Structures are given as C-alpha cells and as structure tokens.
Amino acid sequence: MKKLVSLVVAVAAMLGASCAHAQSYSLKQSIEYALQNRINLKMARNQQQIDKAQVGEIRATGLPQISAVFEAGDNFIQQQSFLPAEFFQDPDNPNSPEPGTFVPVTFTPIYTGNVIVSGSQLLFDGSYLIGLKAAKTYTELARKDLIQNEIDVAEQVSKAYYSVLVNRERLELLNQNLLRLDTLLWQTDVMFKNGVAEKLDVDRLRVSLNNLKVEKQKTERLLVLSEDLLKFQMGLNQKEPVYLTDELAEVEVEVAKTNTANFDYANRIEYSVLETQHSLAELNLRNINSGYLPKLYLNGRYGYNAASNEFNGMTRTRNWLEYGYVGAQLQVPIFDGLRKSYQAQQAKLTLNNTKLGFESLKQSIDLQLSQASADLTSSLEVLASQRENMELAEEIARVAKIKFQEGVGTNLEVVTAETDLRGAQTNYYSAMYDALIAKVNLDKATGTLLTK
Template sequence: MKKQISLLLAILVLCGASFAQGQQEPMRLSLEESIKYALQNRASLQATRNEERSAKARVGEIRAMGLPQIDATLDAGDNFIQQQSFLPGDFLNDPDDPNSPQPGTFVPITFTPAYTSNINIGASQLLFDGSYLIGLKAAKTYTELSRKTTTQSEIEVAEQVSKAYYSVLVSGERMELLEQNIVRLDTLLFQTQVMFDNGVAEKLDVDRLRVQLNNLKVEQQKTQRLLQLSENLLKFQMGLPQKQPVLLTDRLEEVDIDMSQLHPQNFDYGNRIEYSLLETQQNLAELDLRNIKSGYLPKLYLNARYGYNAASNEFKGITTTSNYLEYGYAGVQLRVPIFDGLRKHYQIQQSKITLENTKLGFETLRQSIDLELEQASVELTNALDVLDAQEENLALAEDIARVAKIKFQEGVGSNLEVVTAETDLREAQTNYYAAMYDALIAKVNLEKATGTLLAE
C-alpha cells in the first residue's frame, strides 16, 4: 500500500505543473520517443536542415550555369545632344563654291540620329568549361558534407536528450525513495512519541527523530525542485514547450548496458561521423585543387543574337515597324587563358597545403577517437564498479537501520543509534543514485564514442 502511495506521489510531482495550467494531459515518453521528438522539433536541428536544403539548391544553381542563357532587351532613346564626328574638309570641298570647306580643315558632321531604337534577343550556351564540370562534382560533395553535418547535430541532440532523460529518471527514483523514508521515519516518530507518553522513551529521543524528519522533508523539497528543473531541461533539449507536462515511461531497471562495447578492438573509424565528415572535406579539397588547375584549360561558348534596330530624326519614325532593320549573328567563342600573373600558380600551392593538412587530420582524429574510446570504457567500468559498491552499501545501510529500529523498540538499543543509522542510510541512498547517474552518463558517452548512440 505504501509502495502504491509513493508511486502516486511521484506521478503527481511530475505532473503537478499541469494541474496549475488547466490539467493538461501529460505526454507519455520513452527515451526513444523523446529522441525522435527532438529530432523532429528541435529548432537548432531545423536550422541545420535548412542549411542542408540550401546546399541542395546550390547544386541546382551551379547546374543552371551549363544550361542555355537567354535574354531579351528593348532599347529606345532620345539623343538630345547628338554626337558629332570630324571629316576632313577635302571630302566636302567644292572648287566652284568659295564658302565650302577648305582642304586641311575638319568639319563637324552629325551621324547620330535624334531617336534610336533596338530590339534584341541573345542566347549563349556553354560548350566546354573544366571548372564547370568539377564544380558540379564539388556541389554534390558539398551537399553530402551538409547532410553529414546534420547527422552530427542529430547525434549531439540525441546525447543531450539521453542525459537529460536519465537525469529525470534518477531524480524521480530518488524522490520516490524519499517518500518511503518520510513514511518510515514518520511512523517511527509516532511510535517513539507513544513510548514517551508511556514513560518508556525520553523527550530527547522524540526530538532527535523530529529533527531527522524535518531535515528529510527539506531534502524532499529540494529534490522536488531539482526534479522539476531536470524535467524542464529535458523539455528544452527536446524542443518541447515548457508548459507541456510529461510522464516518462522507461524504468531504470530496464536500462541495458552493452558490455561488449568496452575496449573495442579493430574499431571501424568510419562509424564515427567526425571521421566521415573529414573524408568528405578531403574530397572537397581534392576537387578544389582540380578546379584551380582546370583554370588553365580553354573555355568554349556558342553565342547567337537576333534583333532589329531603327533610327529617325523624328520620334514617330522609330515607332513604325517599316523603319526597323533586321540583323542576326551566330558563332562560337573560344577563351584561352595565357597569363594571369601567376595567380593560379599560388592558388594551387595554397590548395595543396589545405589538402595535406586535411590528410594529416586523419591521424590526429584517429588518435583522438582511440583516446576517447579508452577513456569512455574506463569511465563506464569505474562507474559500474562504484555502482555495485554503492548498491551493496545501500543494502547494508538499510539492514542496519532496520536492526537499529528493532533494537530501539525492544529497549536494547539507543535512539542515537537509530538517528545515526538513518543518517547513514540517507547518505548511502544519495551516493547510490549519484553512482547510478554517473553510470548512465558513462553509458551514453561510450555509445557516442563507438558511434552507436543514434542508429541510422
């Protein structure tokens, strides 16, 4: 019966905020469901996925550069100051006219009409450009890099949600145990009060137990607040509104720790997203080097233009279709780079250094992963050893408290012995749940180190 009451109280603690907010129905969540919800609703992940979609759009942008480029223009204007050109007077000299321009002089002549108009449609098609072909490959690789970056962010979110979830579970279990302690100590206080009323116990015995009970209630209040904070942190990591109450469905005793992951031999570094990211970065560096080298290759374009133009000293002249002259052009253009001041030469040197540094990064990353694996394995091993020891200590403390209570009630033990046993029991409980939390965190760290935290 006491077990059922304490479970009910624990649920009320988890859902207490919901009753103050209109008795909103709590969301039942397992760890797997919590991670799934976070991957779908975490704002930071949504922003990362937007970057991934932007990278995909970048591929389309680069591909569009190889498609026909077509544009049309319509131009009509008033040459309100008509440009003039100089002609030698020899061309305009009339020997019979003394007022005509003389040889050796220059006469300004207006060739530009007052109004001009032009209608043109042009098209160009890229036939060959080495940089364009490599750019397409680089864009696809960049998209892959963006996708892997999203995966890395998802793994980090899964890690944060897992740790927050376990924190709530441990706090809830500790809250439940505190409820049981209060019930047990309150019963003992009542029995001691009866013994005092009957002259069997001293007032000092009652006061000591009352102090213990008061301290336990204060600890309960602190734990309840910490439980609420842990729950709020979980909601934040999930991207869940703070007003939404939750009810965790997993139990600590159901948590499975895969011991085969400890000290893995012949570890596949490709399981780590960081290694896969570095491989993609190496591919990008190689493509960048090829792209710069392709700048020495010629570029070939197909161009075409077609249109009409008109000219008149009166505006209505350019509005008449009969005054327009037709023209057209089609041809190829070959651009051959000759000398760029050694700019590409120095760019190639920089790109080679970047590629070399990327390759050197693999050895550093492998060493880092090896260290992380060993460290995570040692931490989990130590945490499990501590947990086993604290579990044994807790069992001993519970037995000591039980025996001390019986001895006191039968008049063969002291009240001070009971109080000391209760204090030791609470310390053992605190140490046990701290060890349990450390073991769970070490478990998550090892799963992240082995690349198994978030299954594909």
C-alpha cells in the same frame, strides 16, 4: 475522516487530470521529438536545402543563357562626327571650308531603337564540370553535418532524460523514508507518553525528520530543474508538462560494451565528415588546375535596328532593319601572374592537412574510447559497491529500529542508522547517474548512440 477521504479523492483527481494533459515520452520518443523540433536542427535542415539550391545554381551556368532587350530613345543632343574639309570643297562656292580643317557632321538620327534576342551556351569549361562534382560533395558534407548535430542532440537528451529518472527515483525513495521515519516518530512519541522512551529520543527523531524534509525539498527542486533541462534539450515548450514512461530499473548498462576491440572508425560521423572534406580538397585542387584549360562558348544574336528623325517614323516597319550573328568564342589562358600556381600550392597543402587530419582524428577517437570504456567500467564497479552499501544500510536501519522498539537498542542508534542510510542512498543514485552518463559517452564514442 470524511474530509480526509474527500481531500485524497480531490488530489487524485487533480493528478489524473494533470497526467491526462501531460505528454508521455520514452527515451527513444524524446530523442525523436528533439530531432524534429530542436531549433538548431531546423536551421541545419534549412541550410541543407540551401546547399541543394546552390547545386542547382551552379548547374544552371552550364545551360543556355537567353535574354531579350528592347530599347527606344530620343537623342535630344545628337552626337556629331568630324570629317575633313576636302569632302566639302566646291570651287564655285567661296564659303567652302578651308583645306586642312574639319567639319562637324551629324550622323545620329533623333530617334533610335533596337530589339535584340541574344543567347550563349557553354560548350566546354573544366572548372564547371569539376564544380558540379564539388557541389554534390558539398551537399553530402552538409548532410553529414546534420547527422553530427543530431548525434549531439541525442547525447544531450539522453543525459537530461537519465537525470530526470534518477531524481525521480530519489524523490520516491525519500518519500518512503519520510513515511517510515514519520511512523517511527509517532511510535516513539507514544512510547514517550507512556514513559517507555525519553523526550530526547523524540527530539532526535524530529530533527532527523526535519532534515529529511529539507532534503526532499531540494530533490523536488532538482527534479523540476532536470525536467526543464530535458524540455529545453527536446525543444519542448517549458510550460507543457512532460511524463517519462521509462523506468530506471529498465535501463541496461552492459559490461560487454566496454570491449572496443572490434571498433570501426567508419562508425564515427566525424571520420565520415573528414572523408568528405578530403574529397572536397581534392576537387578544389583539380578545379584550380583546370583553370589552365581553354573555355569554349557558342554565342548568337538576332535583332532589329530602327532610326528616324520623327517619332512616328519609329512605327513604320520599313525603318526597322534586321540583323543576326552566330559564332564561337574560345578563351585561352596565357599568363595570370602565377596566380593559379600559388592557389595550387595552397590547395596541395590543404589536401595534405586533411590527410594528416585522419591520423589526428584516429588518435583522438582512440583516447575517447579508452577513457569512455574505463569510465564505464569504473562507474559500474562503484555502482555495485554502492548498491551493496545501500542494502547493508537498509538492513542496519531495520535492525536498529526493531532493537529500539524492543527496548534493547538506543534511539541514537536508530538516528545514526537512518542518517547512514540516506547517505548510502544518495551515493548509490549518484553512482547510478555516473554510470548512465558513462554509458552515453561510450555509445557516442563507438558511434552507436544514434542509429537509424
């Protein structure tokens, strides 16, 4: 007896230590953890920062562009130019070149250098102004895409969390059944030894107990798998233990949620994403049309040039000649082979497709709402029926046990009642899981699954 007590204390201590190291999560905390730690969401947030940087990159093209260049070099083969021979005619020189020919002359010095500071400022470009608006809208699209990914993660975590709760509850109920059936087997064995029951009665109960143990082992493995799936959906290390604080009895599945009469399409992130895509399509069309407008730039240059046939001459200030330039450049598009016209045609059709997309999305959302509402209603009806069946099966098993113990019932009735009870319990928790999944699907369909 002392050994048994010591063993129980040791097991309790081990369980206490395990729970002490395990992280505790409610469903809300599980979703919050997943939103911060899922790899795909981290990548989406990085992409959002990339999009913001791209907006800055586009904005930078409208700011002053300034650069400086210093160059010095050795013209080791000096470039020559041809001049007409008439420039070199000398009546007193018999070696003068003949008229009609050309004489190579070197104008380039051996060493040259220049220092240039140049700058330009965009004064007007219709595409630039529209590009800024499009960049901001694209950033908004990236933000909404991130929200859509977060909603998908919340859905995955919720379903995995409910799976753990249901399997945990099933396992607890199986343990209670095992304890009850084990007690009944012990009592029947005592009755057999006293000549009140038959060996067949004992064997039947032992078979039923063995089957229940096998079912418990399967449920334990299923519970481990469901916990692993939850850790994966949360972005939690598979080696870390996890403890769920929510109870299945606390989860509310409201029948009122099946009424979707007051649904607003704007609640769905997909609708909001399509609105942003429509804005981008409009801006793209405006950007193409702005290509017909002229572009105006302000340019300027300031620098020094130097030349010498001796390298030391490059260091003398008097050999550096100052120059400067400032001016405006106007670029006027005249004809591009109808390229922008064809681009505008494509942009108009794309814009029309986004408009048609609203109707298609509304029809899809209506179907999702109808299916999700019907699934939840049906699941709740099945759940109520299975709950009643389980309660009846529990009562039948209780009465069959009492009748057998009092000698007015058979052992076969007890085994049959226990088997029916296990089936009713399995059906009940299966219906419970279906109802919870239907609840998540309806929350997502109505756009209320993840609210911040």
